[in-house]
Amino acid sequence: MLMEIYSEVCPERMAICHVVRANLEKLAGETDLGGYCAIGSVGLALAFRRAGFDAEVIVGFYMENMRHCWVISDGIIYDITITQFGKQWPKVWAEEYEPVHPADEDVNRFLPETSVNPADWKRLADFFEHWLYRQQPTICRVGCLLPTPTRQTLQLVSAEKARILRWMAFWSLINDFVRRMFRAIYYRIAGALQTISDKMFV
Numbered sequence: 001m002l003m004e005i006y007s008e009v010c011p012e013r014m015a016i017c018h019v020v021r022a023n024l025e026k027l028a029g030e031t032d033l034g035g036y037c038a039i040g041s042v043g044l045a046l047a048f049r050r051a052g053f054d055a056e057v058i059v060g061f062y063m064e065n066m067r068h069c070w071v072i073s074d075g076i077i078y079d080i081t082i083t084q085f086g087k088q089w090p091k092v093w094a095e096e097y098e099p100v101h102p103a104d105e106d107v108n109r110f111l112p113e114t115s116v117n118p119a120d121w122k123r124l125a126d127f128f129e130h131w132l133y134r135q136q137p138t139i140c141r142v143g144c145l146l147p148t149p150t151r152q153t154l155q156l157v158s159a160e161k162a163r164i165l166r167w168m169a170f171w172s173l174i175n176d177f178v179r180r181m182f183r184a185i186y187y188r189i190a191g192a193l194q195t196i197s198d199k200m201f202v
Helices: 011-028 037-050 121-127 139-143 161-201
Strands: 056-063 066-073 076-079 093-096 111-116
Touching (some): 011 076, 011 093, 037 056, 037 066, 037 139
Antiparallel strands (some): 066 076, 076 093
């Protein structure tokens, strides 16, 4: 029986989770994704940030002595590799984040240790250097997880319309001046260059 996902979860974030998870399955060549939590979590956090959502990678323990990574965004835990802990879990898991204190004996999963900025590649490399190489979130591995930009995110030209028009106006104003200046320089030195050429080949 599958565990039930937290009901008040953002549909857009969940859609991103499913895309990143599908890409991670292709990268891993498997579906349980054991050992891919760091790569998947960094990729998911970056995908969230690209979509305009705040996100941090959390490194800690799924349960005591079971090191694991997941993402927290807007107070919700998102985990796209939780299937490595059993078939009762759905491919994408989301639940409300509640800070864990040592005195909380009832809490036995998602025990955070530290958070990592998914865009700080140097810190990521330093932090995960002791993990198995195949589990390390490198730029190449994480990059292939990110969703393909949608039509909405590709409309960059319209966002830069004012800058493009200013640039066009600037070049149209100085274009004639620059051309005249280069022609003047060419005609001034053309004779001297021709004289040098004549001496070399005569």
